[in-house]
Amino acid sequence: xxxxxxxVQALNGLQFGVxxxxxxxxxxxxxxxxxxxxxxxxVQYMLGAYLGASLAAMTGSFWLALLLALPAALALGLxxxxxxxxHLYDRDHLSQVLATFGVILFLNQAVRAIWGSxxxxxxxxxxxxxxxxLMPGLQYPIYRLAILAAGLLTAALLWLLVERTRxxxxxxxxxxxxxxxxxxxxDIRRLFMLVFGFGAMxxxxxxxMAAPVLSxxxxxxxxxxxxxxxxxxxxxIGSVRGxxxxxxxxxxxxxxxxxxxxxxxxxxxAASPARQAGAAIGSMLVYIAMALILAVRxxxxxxxxx
Amino acid sequence: xxxxxxxxxxxxxxxxxxxxxxxxxxGAGASPGIKIxxxxxxTGPAASxxxxxxxxxxxxxxHLDGKLGGLPAEVVQIDDELRPEVAVTKVRAALExxxxxxxxxxxxxxxxxxxxxxxxxxxxxxxxxxxxxSTFAGRGCNPNFFTTSYNNDQVHxxxxxxxxxxxxxxxxVLTPNYQAGRDAVAGFKSRFKGEVVDEVYVPLNQLDFxxxxxxxxxxxxxxxxxxxxxxxxxxxxxxxRQAGLGNIEFxxxxxxxEATLPAQGDAAVGFYAAATWAPNMDNPQNxxxxxxxxxxxxxxxASYAAQSYDAAMLLDSAVRRVGGKIAxxxxxxxxxxxxxxxxxxxxxxxxxxxxxxxxxxLCKVAKRADGKFQTETVRKVLxxxxxxxxxxxxxx
Numbered sequence: 001x002x003x004x005x006x007x008v009q010a011l012n013g014l015q016f017g018v019x020x021x022x023x024x025x026x027x028x029x030x031x032x033x034x035x036x037x038x039x040x041x042x043v044q045y046m047l048g049a050y051l052g053a054s055l056a057a058m059t060g061s062f063w064l065a066l067l068l069a070l071p072a073a074l075a076l077g078l079x080x081x082x083x084x085x086x087h088l089y090d091r092d093h094l095s096q097v098l099a100t101f102g103v104i105l106f107l108n109q110a111v112r113a114i115w116g117s118x119x120x121x122x123x124x125x126x127x128x129x130x131x132x133x134l135m136p137g138l139q140y141p142i143y144r145l146a147i148l149a150a151g152l153l154t155a156a157l158l159w160l161l162v163e164r165t166r167x168x169x170x171x172x173x174x175x176x177x178x179x180x181x182x183x184x185x186x187d188i189r190r191l192f193m194l195v196f197g198f199g200a201m202x203x204x205x206x207x208x209m210a211a212p213v214l215s216x217x218x219x220x221x222x223x224x225x226x227x228x229x230x231x232x233x234x235x236x237i238g239s240v241r242g243x244x245x246x247x248x249x250x251x252x253x254x255x256x257x258x259x260x261x262x263x264x265x266x267x268x269x270a271a272s273p274a275r276q277a278g279a280a281i282g283s284m285l286v287y288i289a290m291a292l293i294l295a296v297r298x299x300x301x302x303x304x305x306x
Numbered sequence: 307x308x309x310x311x312x313x314x315x316x317x318x319x320x321x322x323x324x325x326x327x328x329x330x331x332x333g334a335g336a337s338p339g340i341k342i343x344x345x346x347x348x349t350g351p352a353a354s355x356x357x358x359x360x361x362x363x364x365x366x367x368x369h370l371d372g373k374l375g376g377l378p379a380e381v382v383q384i385d386d387e388l389r390p391e392v393a394v395t396k397v398r399a400a401l402e403x404x405x406x407x408x409x410x411x412x413x414x415x416x417x418x419x420x421x422x423x424x425x426x427x428x429x430x431x432x433x434x435x436x437x438x439x440s441t442f443a444g445r446g447c448n449p450n451f452f453t454t455s456y457n458n459d460q461v462h463x464x465x466x467x468x469x470x471x472x473x474x475x476x477x478x479v480l481t482p483n484y485q486a487g488r489d490a491v492a493g494f495k496s497r498f499k500g501e502v503v504d505e506v507y508v509p510l511n512q513l514d515f516x517x518x519x520x521x522x523x524x525x526x527x528x529x530x531x532x533x534x535x536x537x538x539x540x541x542x543x544x545x546x547r548q549a550g551l552g553n554i555e556f557x558x559x560x561x562x563x564e565a566t567l568p569a570q571g572d573a574a575v576g577f578y579a580a581a582t583w584a585p586n587m588d589n590p591q592n593x594x595x596x597x598x599x600x601x602x603x604x605x606x607x608a609s610y611a612a613q614s615y616d617a618a619m620l621l622d623s624a625v626r627r628v629g630g631k632i633a634x635x636x637x638x639x640x641x642x643x644x645x646x647x648x649x650x651x652x653x654x655x656x657x658x659x660x661x662x663x664x665x666x667x668l669c670k671v672a673k674r675a676d677g678k679f680q681t682e683t684v685r686k687v688l689x690x691x692x693x694x695x696x697x698x699x700x701x702x
Contacts (some may be wrong), residue, residue: 002524004524005520005521005524008520009517009520012514012516012517012520013517015516016514016516019514112353116354117350117351117352117353117354117357118354118565118566118568118569119536119537119540119566119568119569120568120569121540121544121568121569121570121571123571124548131548131549131550133550135520135523135524136523137523137524137526137550137551138519138520138523138524138549138550138551139548139549139550139551140549141548141549141550143548144516144548212544213514213541213544213545213548214513214514214541215537215540215541215544215569216569217351217537217540217569218350218351219350219351220537223511223513224513255514255516255517256517258508258517258518259517259518259520259521262506272505275505275506275507276483276488276507279483279506279507279508279509280483282509283483283509
């Protein structure tokens with residue numbers, strides 16, 4: 001394997017990691033601040049993708065679709081909060097898991113009823129079409145670089161928001177001791193709603209950004225959700241910084257492991273079993289890494305709660 | 307509820323006491339029609355395939371004025387939910403409660419494997435209109451089981467032959483890491499004699515193919531062979547095009563078809579597929595099928611629809627051949643076996659194992675004048691091909 005290929009794979013890993021971060025950021029805030037397990041977070045990512053794809057088809061413009069999809073995702077998030085989630089904050093985690101799982105089933109089926117079960121497509125915006133030849137024969141799509149840039153920018157803005165503003169301070173305080181924040185006279189319900197809507201919008205943003213690259217289909221949120229949970233558990237629940245680093249770590253492990261392992265195993269095994277074992281272990285690698293990290297740091301890399 | 311319970315018990319008692327007489331009484335009894343249990347998945351990501359399958363069969367019935375061989379036909383729709391245990395329960399209910407005369411449909415092999423015994427052991431004919439695993443083609447063949455599709459392995463081997471014919475020397479292979487993926491590689495290699503530069507297996511829930519695409523670019527093969535059904539294929543095709551790999555020939559099976567093309571769009575144009583049928587096949591029955599299908603359902607039919615349409619025509623021919631006496635299962639089976647109908651594929655007959663003996667084509671994705679996408683035949687790769695397991699089949 002050449003150095004060029006290795007660098008491209010690292011870039012792929014970072015780009016996938018950044019996409020995971022966009023989904024995981026909202027999840028970690030909601031989980032951390034509100035102590036609320038929202039399995040439906042993946043569905044909100046899916047809704048973002050569907051809104052983006054159909055708005056793009058309606059308006060004919062990616063940018064307009066992105067602009068409209070964000071408030072729509074926010075509104076849907078707030079609606080869900082008002083309709084379902086708000087009644088679950090005081091319940092135990094099991095009730096939350098059950099109810100939000102119900103929301104997954106309901107919304108997956110609703111999406112199927114509205115848009116049909118065949119996957120949709122969303123075109124890459126003309127401005128970001130084409131690619132850059134990072135290695136011979138491979139055009140690295142500009143759009144993927146744009147995802148990387150958008151993710152890094154979002155991470156920077158989130159950091160500013162959480163670390164440098166008053167709302168951010170409240171969010172951090174809520175993450176370490178919600179009861180105390182409420183006792184100090186902060187309307188915690190409103191803070192929760194704000195955080196929840198923001199998280200839904202971030203997930204929707206990730207969905208719109210992913211739509212031109214990944215297939216938009218019912219259930220697309222479910223596979224992302226599992227990795228997003230891995231990310232927030234590794235990063236430390238409630239920590240945006242942790243989610244960012246963990247997302248990049250998971251993206252890199254996933255991508256590099258999958259591409260390098262079969263070749264590495266071939267050094268010690270015959271080609272055919274090495275390929276299959278490599279593929280099998282490659283897909284387990286993220287979970288093995290999670291287990292190892294949790295064994296050493298049970299609260300994740302950047303624990304929030306004191 | 308009480309009535310149903312009582313009738314069920316009565317039926318059970320009668321069935322235990324004198325099955326033959328009871329069955330005949332049913333056949334010659336009040337209902338002069340024919341009931342078809344149509345198994346088509348309507349739940350989950352694969353539901354669009356089930357919709358193709360169902361619409362194809364229903365269009366066939368519509369063309370036959372709602373009759374099969376002159377008998378008024380009734381369709382009992384069964385959603386298998388892509389869960390074998392659900393499929394078995396629902397199919398059992400269709401057999402015992404609804405008394406269906408024939409079970410047809412089935413998109414996925416694992417569903418077929420679950421229902422084949424309950425259906426065929428009750429003496430009912432099972433006509434698969436898509437799933438065609440090799441399990442039931444060789445030693446496991448079954449007199450009451452027919453398929454109007456193909457043996458899966460055949461399709462992969464056709465692509466191997468096509469790569470061989472095209473003179474490709476170095477091919478990169480990419481499939482999901484499960485049994486069907488490994489079967490695809492074996493099928494492809496059975497006819498491709500050139501070098502397989504690398505075989506890469508990905509998890510079934512893979513989202514992003516960027517790592518694999520970089521590997522393909524680095525290996526610089528003449529062509530890629532891949533089998534990526536459903537959403538996997540949508541992601542792969544679009545990312546492959548976005549990565550500028552479009553100049554490396556894209557040879558695929560079950561990856562680009564009319565069910566996935568609406569989502570793949572322009573990215574798939576020029577990509578290859580192996581198939582037994584394509585919407586552009588030029589024969590009168592196919593022209594009528596495609597035209598009326600698009601008029602009725604407003605989308606381009608895929609092979610699932612075509613094979614199910616054929617199944618309706620096949621059943622029509624069989625019921626006609628036995629003069630509507632469908633209670634005589636042996637005669638009906640022989641009549642189905644004769645395959646005395648005109649397929650939308652042109653050539654069609656059954657081999658010794660009740661799998662079709664037919665032509666296989668290399669197809670290419672094209673954009674039509676109306677902006678929709680379809681696969682179109684490029685050349686015939688294999689003529690009257692019998693599936694490789696047929697020789698092992700001993701019908702009992």
